[in-house]
Amino acid sequence: MKFKPANNIQDLQYFGEFGGVNPSISDSSTYTFLSAKTMFDTFEGNADGCYLYSRHSSPSNLYLGEALAAMEDTKTATVTASGMGAITTVLLQLCLTEDHIVSSRTIYGGTYAFLKNFAPRLGIDTSFVDITKLDRVEAAITPKTKVLFCESISNPLLEVADIKSLAQLAKKHNLKLVVDNTFSPLSISPAKLGADIVIHSLTKFINGSSDTVGGVVCGEQDFIDQLRNVNYGAAMLLGPTMDSLRAASILKNLRTLHVRMQQHSHNALYLAKKFEGDGLKTVYPGLKSHPSHELFISMMNDKYGFGGMLTIDVGSLEKANELMELMQKRNLGYLAVSLGFYKTLFSAPGSSTSSEIPEDEQKEMGLSDGLIRFSIGLDADIERTYNMMKACMVELGVLEA
Numbered sequence: 001m002k003f004k005p006a007n008n009i010q011d012l013q014y015f016g017e018f019g020g021v022n023p024s025i026s027d028s029s030t031y032t033f034l035s036a037k038t039m040f041d042t043f044e045g046n047a048d049g050c051y052l053y054s055r056h057s058s059p060s061n062l063y064l065g066e067a068l069a070a071m072e073d074t075k076t077a078t079v080t081a082s083g084m085g086a087i088t089t090v091l092l093q094l095c096l097t098e099d100h101i102v103s104s105r106t107i108y109g110g111t112y113a114f115l116k117n118f119a120p121r122l123g124i125d126t127s128f129v130d131i132t133k134l135d136r137v138e139a140a141i142t143p144k145t146k147v148l149f150c151e152s153i154s155n156p157l158l159e160v161a162d163i164k165s166l167a168q169l170a171k172k173h174n175l176k177l178v179v180d181n182t183f184s185p186l187s188i189s190p191a192k193l194g195a196d197i198v199i200h201s202l203t204k205f206i207n208g209s210s211d212t213v214g215g216v217v218c219g220e221q222d223f224i225d226q227l228r229n230v231n232y233g234a235a236m237l238l239g240p241t242m243d244s245l246r247a248a249s250i251l252k253n254l255r256t257l258h259v260r261m262q263q264h265s266h267n268a269l270y271l272a273k274k275f276e277g278d279g280l281k282t283v284y285p286g287l288k289s290h291p292s293h294e295l296f297i298s299m300m301n302d303k304y305g306f307g308g309m310l311t312i313d314v315g316s317l318e319k320a321n322e323l324m325e326l327m328q329k330r331n332l333g334y335l336a337v338s339l340g341f342y343k344t345l346f347s348a349p350g351s352s353t354s355s356e357i358p359e360d361e362q363k364e365m366g367l368s369d370g371l372i373r374f375s376i377g378l379d380a381d382i383e384r385t386y387n388m389m390k391a392c393m394v395e396l397g398v399l400e401a
């Protein structure tokens with residue numbers, strides 16, 4: 001039976017303080033207690049339902065967290081001020097000095113920079129592997145390995161992780177499988193496939209309006225409690241706290257995510273097929289030519305499609321830049337990093353979001369200069385968009401007329 005996570009969000013029922021259809025927004029950093037004893041118990045983590053201080057938790061943040069936990073089908077979740085705030089707190093909670101991480105080599109540039117440049121300062125080392133080759137993943141595991149890290153659909157190369165097999169591997173070696181699911185909300189549910197911890201940058205599809213950064217960690221109650229522990233919790237002590245007002249606004253945007261994902265996926269599949277038909281080197285998990293097309297199908301939930309991200313290769317960075325500038329001029333989208341906006345966004349990852357990755361390593365992983373990453377928007381008439389994009393490509397000699 002295929003699982004439909006959007007329904008789980010729909011089934012949540014929270015009223016505001018005065019019967020409002022939206023939960024009231026909590027506007028306090030600190031909370032009073034009727035008795036000193038309850039305050040003590042709350043510090044010790046033994047007073048369920050009591051709030052202490054908003055860096056620890058707040059009603060608005062808990063509402064958003066619970067909605068996201070329902071979406072990912074995990075026991076619970078905690079929201080953070082950014083996606084990086086979620087990733088770094090999880091990894092720092094799981095790893096101590098001398099511990100080791102095995103990570104996919106095609107990951108978000110910020111995560112790569114953290115693992116490559118920052119975590120070693122704390123004595124945490126990472127081996128980067130081709131996540132699609134399970135034997136290489138297993139070969140990289142050492143007795144010191146604590147975490148297996150990947151993105152369900154990788155940034156920017158759109159490689160697909162075999163989450164079920166990775167989860168088996170993690171179990172066998174007693175590791176935590178941490179999956180960043182930012183590129184495929186609703187389409188893929190990593191926890192259903194065996195991931196221990198699921199992370200999102202809420203900044204992208206989930207919020208969908210490019211007006212804030214935000215993050216979430218979805219997982220077991222024990223782990224989320226650890227993150228928030230007043231004595232040793234990374235989320236509590238490093239302080240990447242989301243503001244309540246923002247949590248309330250993201251929750252409202254989350255409710256239309258299923259409709260938006262359907263449209264992003266519909267538009268992206270349409271363009272990917274057209275671009276490929278025109279002879280452009282196109283990568284999209286919904287194309288039969290994608291090496292992990294079948295794997296994606298075996299993991300995906302019904303209805304939400306293959307997501308809104310696709311890449312094309314136009315041969316050189318110069319051509320890529322010319323094309324992006326022209327498309328922006330014709331109002332086909334914005335030359336901007338990030339994803340999940342109502343308008344199409346495009347960027348050349350090699351010189352932007354993945355520029356943290358050294359050039360020789362970019363080459364080795366197949367990140368070429370002429371690569372353009374598209375986050376396809378919600379355009380109502382995608383055929384018209386395609387025709388206008390094609391006109392730009394013909395004008396610049398990327399395609400024949």
Ligand SMILES: *Cc1c(COP(=O)(O)O)cnc(C)c1O
Binds near residue numbers: 082084180203
């Ligand atoms: C953007 C992004 C992040 C980082 O999220 P922020 O909200 O910008 O901190 C992490 N992983 C992926 C896959 C992303 O696209």
